[in-house]
Amino acid sequence: MTKLAIMGAMEEEIEPLLSHFKDVNIVEFANNKYYEVNYNGLDIVIAYSKIGKVFASLTATTMIEKFGCDTLLFSGVAGAINPKLQIGDLIIADKLCQHDLDITAFGHPNGFVPGGSVFVETSKELRDVATQVANENDLKVIVGTIATGDQFVHSTERKNFIESTFKADALEMEGASVAVVCDALDIPFFVLRAISDSADMDAGFDFDEFLKSSAVNSANYLIKIVEKL
Numbered sequence: 001m002t003k004l005a006i007m008g009a010m011e012e013e014i015e016p017l018l019s020h021f022k023d024v025n026i027v028e029f030a031n032n033k034y035y036e037v038n039y040n041g042l043d044i045v046i047a048y049s050k051i052g053k054v055f056a057s058l059t060a061t062t063m064i065e066k067f068g069c070d071t072l073l074f075s076g077v078a079g080a081i082n083p084k085l086q087i088g089d090l091i092i093a094d095k096l097c098q099h100d101l102d103i104t105a106f107g108h109p110n111g112f113v114p115g116g117s118v119f120v121e122t123s124k125e126l127r128d129v130a131t132q133v134a135n136e137n138d139l140k141v142i143v144g145t146i147a148t149g150d151q152f153v154h155s156t157e158r159k160n161f162i163e164s165t166f167k168a169d170a171l172e173m174e175g176a177s178v179a180v181v182c183d184a185l186d187i188p189f190f191v192l193r194a195i196s197d198s199a200d201m202d203a204g205f206d207f208d209e210f211l212k213s214s215a216v217n218s219a220n221y222l223i224k225i226v227e228k229l
């Protein structure tokens with residue numbers, strides 16, 4: 001029986017999801033709250049990690065190891081790199097990387113450390129469900145590479161580095177750490193993001209303005225995917 005983890009990084013990313021559920025049981029653990037619900041017979045644990053790769057790794061590991069989740073879906077917002085991605089648009093990750101992981105001094109490529117890999121792929125099965133839902137609901141969704149790093153990107157210089165180095169389509173601060181955790185624990189995972197900004201000099205203003213509405217875009221799509229699982 002599937003037990004689903006639904007994760008975000010910020011409260012604003014999870015709030016639109018929680019509003020769909022009643023009878024929520026709250027479990028406090030490791031300075032965080034985990035919301036347990038049952039939806040259409042599916043046991044679900046929902047949490048927002050707080051910002052960044054370390055918090056996201058802790059929450060993903062907790063949802064799997066402590067709560068016994070066997071599938072993990074991430075919903076949230078992202079900065080656009082691919083110019084086809086406009087504010088509010090949806091992107092599903094087929095693979096993720098860490099743009100700020102750097103031991104190039106030793107001849108390794110950006111995003112690589114021994115024992116790891118530059119890219120981690122998401123679950124093809126979950127992506128196929130998502131694509132079917134998008135088609136059924138006439139949703140425009142891009143499938144692409146998402147780059148993760150412990151920084152809010154707000155400069156075209158950093159954005160261009162990430163694009164040229166990883167050929168990434170979007171960027172954020174948690175997805176690749178969820179990917180490494182799920183890959184290591186052999187848990188199928190899926191990362192969905194809606195664009196809140198373009199990671200350029202206007203990113204801070206756009207993010208403040210569009211966080212909530214873009215988080216709702218992602219959450220509404222994710223709920224439709226959950227209903228298919």
Ligand SMILES: Nc1ncnc2c(CN3C[C@H](CCSCCOCCO)[C@@H](O)C3)c[nH]c12
Nearest residue numbers: 009051077078079151152153172173199203
């Ligand atoms: N351009 C960008 N660069 C990197 N990541 C993103 C993302 C994706 N999420 C949003 C959030 C931004 C962290 S700062 C939030 C401000 O907090 C305000 C509270 O003081 C973090 O969880 C990553 C959207 N645009 C981005």
